[in-house]
Amino acid sequence: MGMTELGTERSTAVPHGSAGQQRRRVIKASAAGTVIEWYDFTLYGLAAALVFGPLYFPGAGSLAGTMAAFGTFAVGLGARPIGGLVFAHFGDRIGRKPMLLMTLLVMGASTTLIGALPTADAIGVWAPILLIVLRLFQGAGAGAEFAGAITMVTESTDSSRRALSSAYPGAAIYVGTGGATAIFALLTLMPDDLFLSWGWRIPFLASAVIVLVAGYLRLKVNETAVFEEAAQHGEVDRAPLVEAVRNHWRQILCGLALFSFVIPWAYVMQVFALSFVTKTLGVDSTQALIGLIVAEFCAIPVILGFGRLADRIGRKPVLLAGAVFGIVFPFPMFMMLDTRSPWMVGLALILGICLVQGTTSGPGGALLSELFPTKIRWSGIAISREIPAAVVGGTIPLVATALVAVAGGAPWLVASYLMGLSVVGLIGIALLPETLGRSVGAGTPAEAAS
Template sequence: MPRQSSPDRVQLRRAVVASTVGTTIEWYDFFLYGTVAALVFPKLFFPTGTPSAGVLESFGTLFVGFLARPLGAAVFGHYGDRIGRKATLVSTLLLMGIATVLIGVLPGYGVLGVAAPVLLTLLRVVQGIGVGGEWGGSVLMSMEWGSPRRRGLLTSMPQLGVPLGLLLSTAAVAACSAVTGDGFEAWGWRIPFLASAVLIGVGLWVRLSVAESPDFARVKEVRAVERLPVLAAIRRHPLEILTSMLVRLSEQAPFYLFVTFVLTYGTKQLEMPRGELLTYTLIAAAIGLISVPFFGHLSDRVGRRLVYGAGVVCTGLYAFPYFGLLDTRVSGLVLLGIVLSLIVHDMQYGPQAALIAESFGTNVRYSGAGLGYQLASVTAGGPAPLIAAAILQQTGSSTGISWYIVGCAVISLVALVAMPRKPAGVADPATRPKPATA
């Protein structure tokens, strides 16, 4: 395969950096909400019921953000496949940043009454739309500037936005909690949300320096741009969209238990210090900076399905040991439990972007891959903390939660086997010009 020219290598580096920085900022905003939803929002925005009801209502707003993500994937997938990846990514970054800053200045229930949780929910919807449109474009900018033989590694770099965003958001909450002390629940939690304004400025500066994806430029050149790419993706690739959604069950549902629900479980059920749990999550997220690209690179060597399938199996096998380690309340074992939980997650997350994106042609790739990826937010990421909280409230035990994780792994393994394989040597139909028609 010919080597990339020097200008292309420069653009590849810019695309990878811009995608990674942008997704980091988007996930910082998204995870920040999840962390504070577990620690602060039940009392601040939902104080009228029991503490357990407040937690469920708070996680309910978290779920609303997930419901909005497929909408974001459809809306921005349409424009990403119609006008280009770059302009669309600038829009998603702005949308997410504005919503996050507004959450940071939103008064609580004591000031606005019922309007406070309503406005919080609306802003969470905007966050969900923004992050729903972000993933497809950021992954494709890295993938379409690089070599097909390195897609696992290249598309894993924007995936680093998850551990980086988790690292930054958890560090921001931990630092503000330590500095503001008793004032954290009253006003200290707002500082990380307001800091998002600075991060958005950095992200825009980086993204505006990147040229449009060469693959999309080729689609425009041969007049293969779809008028309604979302509908075209659904019509041509229904099985690819469905299986893309289902293979994520074993990755996304456990992940939000590992990084969000664990804070509620650890502080309420196990009565562990909040700062200790945040520190352990920081350590686990930092390890993800190595494990995510490692597993993406490994998928280039031995195959994406093999690496992904191993991650699915390990997640299912780890469901009971995970809570067993947490329930010891022994610091070292709790840390080990949290670290291992994110490693089995990263086994899937590293190769996941390439696994899903390669299933679609260039002219519907933003729409198709984005829809498949983000529909999992409705079936996996959004309901997971709610389901776990409800199981814990009803049973007082983590056993049912572990079986829930096992069930997700079984479904994902079946979906991985059913996911269509692109035949070797078949050209991307988007590179063939459409005939001129009236």
Template sequence: MAIQHTPQTTTARKTAVASLIGTCIEWYDFYIYGTASALVFSTLFFPSYDPTVGTMLSFATFAIGALMRPLGGLICGHYGDKVGRKSMLVATLLGMGVVTFLIGLLPTYSQIGILAPILLIILRMLQGVAFGGEWGGAVLMAVEHAPKERKGFFGSFPHMGSPIALFLSTGTFSLLALLPKDDFMSWGWRIPFLLSALLVIVGMVLRLQLFESPDFQKVLDSQKVVERPVVEVFRHHWRQILVGVCVAIGPIVAFYVQTLFVVSYAMQSVGIARDVVLNAILIGSAVELVLLGAFAWLSDIIGRKPVALFGAGFTAITAYPFFLLVDGGTLGSVTAAVCMAMVGISAIYAVLPAYLSDLFEPHVRYSGISASFTLASGILGGFTPAIATGLFAWADSSVPVTIYLAIISLISFFAVLGARRRGIAPQAAQLRSVN
């Protein structure tokens, strides 16, 4: 289906690109923390523990930040449904950038003792609040500016920021891994955090140029702004939130297992060199970027539901083969594992923005999709690296992690399968209303 270059399409394209760049910066900040948790934080901030326990504690700080996401989502959802999407995008980007920069300046345990991990946890919590509010605004700006028949494609642009950020963050750490180990551990790991300041400046310039969402403008013009949108959405739309949470947890958990946990698993348990793992994820992130656009385009033709079902089902049935390939221990086998994982993750992740947006009315949409996504990513998703590490330590095997990943993916599969909503092609969707 060719995209007609109407004024609406041109605006949609500019907004989608700006949202992509902004979320790329936010995800970059988030991923460098996750990668550092797997590579260095266990040594620098929790040095008195054995490697496995130190890694679990390091991932626990990652989880604490994720646990704060629902708070950020609710705060920004409230104001995003009252004063607008754009203002929240600017605030969250600035907050995320400042906190990430400060993490790069933190003294370590050897320098200030127990205060080091305490400060790390505090900054991680603030980072989680900012990140929790970011997603809903970026998604809505892209989806609500898009033509009706292209919401899947344009809505996927904020998610394309994720693999680009993964590529940038992993690529940065891959280059820094060439440093002597002592240099990397003393100052090299700080560079990705400090570089985020430059990226934030670029993102701020772009976001300040955006127009407010047309759907929210209609809410303002019709005076349908509600006094307490978060209360409204939980009181009258809790079923949609539940569906959204169950759909979102599949790709979120899969991503954390197959791109973050796998770093520590491959290095500590399989004995694969750090640069091999990072290069494999680097290649996988490039594959994910292509797949996200392809699946989003396909969803505008055949509908969100079949694409999402494929993604969740594929992840479930390939959970075990994924770890078999990683256990192969070569660059080829690990790369094949990560690329295979990206097929399932990308399919459901590509349609998630348009899928969740369709569940809620515009006057509570920011609150609704933020609650769905941040509850999924905060309560369960953010704890996944720590859960996976604990499961592996308990069984000394990847099998429990495989089962965990498959079960979560099946929850998403059946949530999509059983949800009463439109998951059909746009031509047919025009003949039906959203349930």
């Protein structure tokens, strides 16, 4: 199969019932779940940067404690592909809706329990052990969430609006991250002793309320007509992960390259940059958090705008523009951070988040959904996204911290690493076909042939 033939057919799938009502409900439910995923993960990243070192690794020094805390962050992302692939397997076999409800329960319970976890002063070595266990469950649940949300949204939307619809879960990422960062920033205004003793726990415990709202929205959503049609035609694969790797490895390799560029950028901007500017450059933590909050909320309309653009001019041009920006921006970004000016730090965060994530969230979700047939769609997206999330994304705060230490506090090694990952993404995107106009429907000749 040549690269120009990758993906699904060009045709129109007609969903049952009220297509417009289903689409709106799916977008709301998927976006709500994505808010939970990234609210939880952002809370953990912020706590790893600012709190978990002294509370759960008190015997280590400042650098060692930070690296240990970032190590637990990486552990959670290491669990993402395991959870992502397990949930994707059953999501492609028994349906999208039940598995997306399960991901909410796993993520919400683990995050709430982290908020109630005693520190090392109270229970000794069990504190970091239990922190790691809960982080594993948090990562496993989150690993399936975004791929499942994108699958459900794109299967409920026609091609002319698919990148925009995919952009809603992408924009919801920054509702979650921005909300978590804003709450955390407000709590840092507390006296240090109160913040470290119980203040940081509040947003973790509040996750339970958000999960209840998201669960209610998901209960109101129907299974996608595309999946039901595939099931009726006997086109549900018994081993979708095996099928995806065996017969769609070219798409998966290109997807791996795409997300090896996108995900590290997200965690550099949202986790490592905060630690770097506060601990290495001495920028006030509250000012840095405010800059990050502004950047995250600015990203919401930018992501939706680029999603709409990708529905007009195609997925690839927008994705390629994002990868080129990722190649040219790292060194200027660190020069802006090095000024230590709150305004320049904020501008660097805005550009890094808005122009990388903005150009990739909606177009990337739509393109991958249009590449894989119904019977392996969730599995194909999960493999493409969650393996880089674990291998490259989850380790980048730890790797970047180590690179800064090796360079004597200078960030040029980190900038070079980001450039290299962006080149990988550019190559992967260039090898993918344009998918604007393709259907994600089941039961058509190309689906059957796959």
